[in-house]
Amino acid sequence: MLYTPCSETDVYIALTMLDSDALAKATPVRKDAWARWFPHLEPLIERIGDEGRYDRFDLIKLSRWSAGKVAVIGDAAHALPPNIGQGGGCAMMNALSLAVYLDREADVSAALATWERNERPVTEHAQRISYLLGLPTTWPPALRAMALGMAGRSKWLVRQRTRTALHRPTGTTP
Numbered sequence: 001m002l003y004t005p006c007s008e009t010d011v012y013i014a015l016t017m018l019d020s021d022a023l024a025k026a027t028p029v030r031k032d033a034w035a036r037w038f039p040h041l042e043p044l045i046e047r048i049g050d051e052g053r054y055d056r057f058d059l060i061k062l063s064r065w066s067a068g069k070v071a072v073i074g075d076a077a078h079a080l081p082p083n084i085g086q087g088g089g090c091a092m093m094n095a096l097s098l099a100v101y102l103d104r105e106a107d108v109s110a111a112l113a114t115w116e117r118n119e120r121p122v123t124e125h126a127q128r129i130s131y132l133l134g135l136p137t138t139w140p141p142a143l144r145a146m147a148l149g150m151a152g153r154s155k156w157l158v159r160q161r162t163r164t165a166l167h168r169p170t171g172t173t174p
Contacts, residue, residue, distance in 0.1 A: 057081040066112035083133040097170035126164040
């Protein structure tokens with residue numbers, strides 16, 4: 001369960017579950033079930049309205065992000081599961097860097113090719129790590145708990161998980 005305040009009165013809530021969990025993915029949200037699973041969040045769960053939808057997470061990996069004078073950015077180019085919470089950040093980072101490259105280079109095709117070559121590796125790293133950290137969700141509970149516990153304690157994996165978040169995007173250096 002992910003919850004993020006959006007204003008003084010609105011909260012964004014994302015409920016995640018396995019695709020095979022019919023009760024958890026029911027819409028409208030089965031508040032009784034979610035309150036049983038997360039009793040400490042019951043006041044928040046009770047605020048969920050009747051609107052909602054269920055979507056599967058996708059991993060999108062295009063062979064190219066650009067061709068000629070056309071570029072694709074955001075989830076259309078590199079959707080990743082939310083396991084490390086960096087999909088939106090990658091989209092914003094790539095949009096900013098795209099603007100910088102287009103501003104620096106008069107030849108749009110050349111700018112796009114350079115942008116993709118230089119910026120794509122950090123986003124693909126985030127995709128790989130997010131995908132890998134999602135694999136244990138389908139494992140038996142004991143094995144899943146052990147794997148995710150080790151992942152949380154591994155300094156190397158923490159560095160991999162935060163590499164994109166700590167990356168200084170093109171266009172932000174003074």
